[in-house]
Amino acid sequence: MPSVTIKDVARLAGVSPSTVSRVISNHPRISKATAEKVRQAMETLGYHPNMTAKKLVSKSTKTLGLVLPRSAEELFANPFFSEVLRGMLACANQKQYDLLMSSANNPKEEMETVTRMVLGRQVDGMILIKPRKADPVIEKLLALDFPFVVLGRSLEHPDVPAVNNDNIAAAFDATVHLINQGHRRIGFVSGPPELVVSGDRLAGYQKALSQAKLPLRDEWVIASDILPKNGFHAVSMVMNAPDRPTAFVVSDDVVAFGMIRELVGAGYQIPEDVSVVGFNNIVLSELSNPPMTTVDIGIYHLGYQTARHLIRILQGEKVPEPNVTVPHRLVIRQSVRFLPHVDDSL
Known part of the structure; x- marks a missing residue:
């Protein structure tokens, strides 16, 4: 069966082949009525434009x-x-x-x-x-x-x-939430240090501690790649120390899941022994046990x-600003314990 051509579409629609080409290219001077008539003819005949040829002519790949x-x-x-x-x-x-x-x-x-x-x-x-x-x-x-x-x-x-x-503000909000819940010894699990986003979230964490006049403990800041297996082991050394954090901000929910698995395997309970705030609000964060408090970054x-x-x-549209900021929000669930008093015995 011979393939349908642009001339066949033009003949059925009662227009010229050049008009069909303009409709395919969404030319602004083609009326809605004509465009509809041509598209109906294309659908009736089962015609599909040769987009490869069209891109070569327009020098655009779309x-x-x-x-x-x-x-x-x-x-x-x-x-x-x-x-x-x-x-x-x-x-x-x-x-x-x-x-x-x-x-x-x-x-x-x-x-x-x-x-x-x-x-x-x-x-x-x-x-x-x-x-x-x-x-x-x-x-x-x-x-x-x-x-x-x-x-x-x-x-x-x-x-x-x-x-x-605004990743600085997002990590700041996550850390402040833990501070408001009574935590004073807060660790931070970062993403790969070479990424800009990792540095921004670390800065937000540091800002919150500084504002609350809490010390920044370098040994409580742990760099981890964004994979579950790294979350399994990232906090082992910190948690084995006698003076350990009561809570963590973790730069990625998936790493947080790995960390929680490691903690539970070591005999800790979430959030009774350790509170956790994640990042990204992936679907599994709501289904985890317990459901995880996390930053929804959209x-x-x-x-x-x-x-x-x-x-x-x-x-070629005029873009008002080169930078677009997608808002974040803290989603509060059950992975954070409220400490009515600072308990240094934990």
């Missing part, structure tokens, strides 16, 4: 590039990535963009993949997730003058387009707004 700075194993282990992707895909689909996604096992692979996407003209713009301090990928994209948006923020280039939470909205921000830039 594709956003995304390189996740994690291996496939890590991506599936942490629901943060699937939820942020869900937001990006929802926006991209609405705006008729595709998402070209890849993962990288290390910074070198990430740079190679980004370079291949950009110089190979596979994408119109790039999305970077959780940038590092002095991130070479950001430097590369700036040097190439290639459109990109950061999910997070650039430490060295604060004016690059970005979508982020993961889906972070993904959606990042894709939206990049598409607006690509379409």
